[in-house]
Amino acid sequence: MKRMEVALALAVALAVAVGTSFVPAASAQPVTDPIGVVKVAKGQPLTIAYWFVVAGPDASLGVDTRRGIEIAIDDKGGKLLGHPIRLIGEDSGCNAEGGQTAATKLAANKAIVAAIGSNCSSEAVPGAPILWKAGMVTVSPSNTAPKLTAPDRGPDFDGYLRTAHNDKIQGRVAAEFARKVLKVSKAATIHDGSPYAEGLAGVFVETLKKLGATVTSQEAIAPTDTDMRPVLTKIAAGKPDLIYYPIFIAAGGHVTRQAKEVAGLAKVKLMGADGMFSPDFLKAAGDPAVGMYHSSPDLTPEALGPKYKEFQEKHQKKYGEKPLSAFHPHAYDAALMIFAAIEKVAKKDAAGDTYVGRKALRDALYATKNLKGLTGTLTCDRYGDCADPKIAVYQLESADPAKWEPGKNPRKIYP
Amino acid sequence: MSRGDPLGSSPSHLERPARRSWVEKLEFVSLFLWAFRVAVILVVIVGTYGTVSAGQYPGPVWADLVVFGLAQGSVYALIALGYTMVYGVLGMINFAHGEVFMSGAYTAYFVADALARSGSLDRHPLWSLLVVAVVSMATSTAVAVLLERVAYRPLRHAPRLVPLIAAIGASFFLQYAFRGLYGSGFKAYPEVAVLKGEWVLAGIRILRTQAVVLVASVLMMLGLYVFVMRSKVGTAMRAVSEDREVAALMGVDVNRVVVVTFAVGAAMAGAAGVLYALVFKQVHFFMGFVPGIKAFTAAVLGGIGNIPGAMLGGLFLGIVESVGPILFLDGLGIVAPYQLKDVIAFTMLVMVLIFRPSGILGERLTVKKA
Numbered sequence: 001m002k003r004m005e006v007a008l009a010l011a012v013a014l015a016v017a018v019g020t021s022f023v024p025a026a027s028a029q030p031v032t033d034p035i036g037v038v039k040v041a042k043g044q045p046l047t048i049a050y051w052f053v054v055a056g057p058d059a060s061l062g063v064d065t066r067r068g069i070e071i072a073i074d075d076k077g078g079k080l081l082g083h084p085i086r087l088i089g090e091d092s093g094c095n096a097e098g099g100q101t102a103a104t105k106l107a108a109n110k111a112i113v114a115a116i117g118s119n120c121s122s123e124a125v126p127g128a129p130i131l132w133k134a135g136m137v138t139v140s141p142s143n144t145a146p147k148l149t150a151p152d153r154g155p156d157f158d159g160y161l162r163t164a165h166n167d168k169i170q171g172r173v174a175a176e177f178a179r180k181v182l183k184v185s186k187a188a189t190i191h192d193g194s195p196y197a198e199g200l201a202g203v204f205v206e207t208l209k210k211l212g213a214t215v216t217s218q219e220a221i222a223p224t225d226t227d228m229r230p231v232l233t234k235i236a237a238g239k240p241d242l243i244y245y246p247i248f249i250a251a252g253g254h255v256t257r258q259a260k261e262v263a264g265l266a267k268v269k270l271m272g273a274d275g276m277f278s279p280d281f282l283k284a285a286g287d288p289a290v291g292m293y294h295s296s297p298d299l300t301p302e303a304l305g306p307k308y309k310e311f312q313e314k315h316q317k318k319y320g321e322k323p324l325s326a327f328h329p330h331a332y333d334a335a336l337m338i339f340a341a342i343e344k345v346a347k348k349d350a351a352g353d354t355y356v357g358r359k360a361l362r363d364a365l366y367a368t369k370n371l372k373g374l375t376g377t378l379t380c381d382r383y384g385d386c387a388d389p390k391i392a393v394y395q396l397e398s399a400d401p402a403k404w405e406p407g408k409n410p411r412k413i414y415p
Numbered sequence: 416m417s418r419g420d421p422l423g424s425s426p427s428h429l430e431r432p433a434r435r436s437w438v439e440k441l442e443f444v445s446l447f448l449w450a451f452r453v454a455v456i457l458v459v460i461v462g463t464y465g466t467v468s469a470g471q472y473p474g475p476v477w478a479d480l481v482v483f484g485l486a487q488g489s490v491y492a493l494i495a496l497g498y499t500m501v502y503g504v505l506g507m508i509n510f511a512h513g514e515v516f517m518s519g520a521y522t523a524y525f526v527a528d529a530l531a532r533s534g535s536l537d538r539h540p541l542w543s544l545l546v547v548a549v550v551s552m553a554t555s556t557a558v559a560v561l562l563e564r565v566a567y568r569p570l571r572h573a574p575r576l577v578p579l580i581a582a583i584g585a586s587f588f589l590q591y592a593f594r595g596l597y598g599s600g601f602k603a604y605p606e607v608a609v610l611k612g613e614w615v616l617a618g619i620r621i622l623r624t625q626a627v628v629l630v631a632s633v634l635m636m637l638g639l640y641v642f643v644m645r646s647k648v649g650t651a652m653r654a655v656s657e658d659r660e661v662a663a664l665m666g667v668d669v670n671r672v673v674v675v676t677f678a679v680g681a682a683m684a685g686a687a688g689v690l691y692a693l694v695f696k697q698v699h700f701f702m703g704f705v706p707g708i709k710a711f712t713a714a715v716l717g718g719i720g721n722i723p724g725a726m727l728g729g730l731f732l733g734i735v736e737s738v739g740p741i742l743f744l745d746g747l748g749i750v751a752p753y754q755l756k757d758v759i760a761f762t763m764l765v766m767v768l769i770f771r772p773s774g775i776l777g778e779r780l781t782v783k784k785a
Binding site: 056057219225227253263 | 471472473480484599601603613620696701705736737740751753754757
């Protein structure tokens with residue numbers, strides 16, 4: 001009898017194994033999709049999730065982008081296809097571990113239709129594949145590392161797009177400014193090991209070398225380092241004219257404060273990037289930041305047009321203060337893109353429930369063409385770069401965080 | 416005569432096993448450790464030679480680096496004192512000590528901010544800084560004493576690992592309590608106008624803030640040393656750290672001594688917090704974590720349980736972090752050596768733990784018993 005039981009158990013196991021492989025790709029009337037279908041019952045909210053850095057020293061970046069989405073939801077009337085839009089989210093901490101945790105939590109929530117995030121490229125490297133494994137697309141408003149949309153990025157990133165510029169452009173603009181306007185002949189860079197900083201510093205160095213300047217040293221620190229004086233002393237030995245440090249607020253604040261204290265760097269020009277483009281940076285760096293340069297998206301009304309002015313007024317009315325960072329219009333556009341794509345692919349059945357196929361949503365996002373957003377006209381290429389990039393270089397006039405107004409303080413000086 | 420086993424194969428005491436030659440005595444582990452020792456020494460020597468022979472950095476640069484290292488190291492030394500004293504008296508590592516350091520600095524921020532806004536910080540810098548320091552030390556002491564009473568005293572007789580886990584838990588608790596209280600962002604300490612700029616002593620540049628840090632730390636360490644060596648309470652502390660039961664028999668109130676130890680260590684950490692904030696200006700709820708670990712490393716380096724050892728370990732660690740990457744790694748052609756400065760610091764800790772576990776100045780073991 002024992003042999004019979006074993007044979008029976010084996011047969012059942014075999015049947016189950018074979019049977020499950022025949023389960024058709026998810027289908028729920030009236031939508032069939034090879035990856036999965038989200039069903040939003042009638043009257044239930046349609047869930048969009050964000051994964052931003054909303055806590056810690058870089059919280060200004062996450063809060064700013066989240067507010068961009070919230071205003072986009074308001075402009076849509078709070079409803080999409082008759083369902084109220086519900087925005088939930090996770091803090092991603094601006095590092096790989098945080099991105100992984102946030103993405104894992106979101107991936108477990110099958111009610112999420114699409115995600116917006118992340119803020120820091122270091123989060124997207126582990127996080128985007130985790131979301132795409134669960135079939136969720138994510139549109140980033142502020143990832144700028146070139147490797148996330150490179151042709152060799154791999155199929156794990158098929159569900160990833162971004163409305164922020166690619167740093168290939170930002171690095172080039174910064175280097176051209178340094179060489180052509182500031183007439184810099186020797187420069188040094190500091191990055192913090194993150195994909196964003198390393199990528200941007202790399203593009204800067206490459207372009208600068210092509211334009212005929214020399215790079216005296218390329219240094220790196222850890223994002224949690226506080227004592228930058230030894231690194232700055234080492235840089236000072238090469239006597240550069242400019243130090244480009246495209247890092248984040250906490251470390252950037254330390255570098256800025258300590259650069260003037262190091263022997264040999266008294267006359268050196270300092271230049272940062274969009275990771276530090278926030279009044280919180282003024283708090284961190286204080287008076288030594290006056291006169292330094294930043295490369296960042298162009299947020300002046302001349303570049304973005306009257307719709308941006310309306311956005312600013314709505315922002316002031318809703319939150320009582322000016323935007324905290326540089327990527328709120330990109331977040332607004334990311335939300336617009338997602339809403340448009342959902343409206344394109346969603347199908348309602350007779351009962352009033354809405355169904356969204358995940359692969360169809362992804363394809364619709366990648367097919368976005370000539371979408372008029374706050375940052376310009378968005379068209380997505382096959383690797384997920386959708387931005388209409390406008391990069392400017394600013395110079396800081398006052399270190400008072402209350403006087404933060406991109407365009408005036410810091411003042412746009414190039415192009 | 417010999418305790419033969421039932422199979423009768425053990426040698427009797429008349430036969431001696433042949434001496435194993437030293438080749439046979441070699442085990443894989445000791446070979447590996449020797450190889451590790453040689454590799455690190457090679458890195459140090461070749462790297463130093465490479466850097467010095469390239470001659471890229473003139474003398475003043477090295478002087479600057481040593482000064483930076485000393486300033487950073489003295490902050491580590493002050494925090495390490497708390498670790499070492501608690502270990503000496505209780506035999507446990509107080510992992511929440513980094514958070515004690517943070518709590519002082521963070522709470523004193525509000526006082527410093529208020530003083531700056533009212534202008535006192537610029538008009539009477541010395542008094543204002545003293546007030547800030549007092550507030551910081553008082554908060555740290557309060558947190559540490561509470562910690563001892565709530566988290567450590569009930570576990571006084573538990574196995575060694577239990578208070579350790581409690582300490583780690585207390586560390587998390589304090590971090591997130593402060594995050595809940597003050598938010599997750601950072602706060603910026605106000606600038607003290609009189610401390611901007613630098614002095615030049617005997618041709619060596621030193622920033623004013625760093626000079627204050629160095630002088631204050633040295634004074635406090637001297638004060639602590641005198642207190643521990645000369646005062647009655649200090650002697651009681653040393654007695655309890657040597658042998659708790661016998662000290663109790665001699666009439667020392669062990670509980671009171673433990674509380675005093677925590678309080679003194681925390682006061683040092685609170686002062687270190689103010690000095691740290693003066694130099695780096697950013698305080699946030701997580702700022703105690705890394706200095707705490709570095710200070711623990713320093714305490715172990717110098718010999719845990721040994722007060723001069725903690726001071727020496729802190730200064731040594733600071734200098735190695737500052738000078739090490741350039742001295743060792745630049746000569747080997749490694750790009751961006753400062754990214755690896757933590758590697759250097761912790762490799763040193765690993766080396767010390769493997770090869771001289773009692774630290775540079777040796778653990779204060781009990782004296783030969785009669």
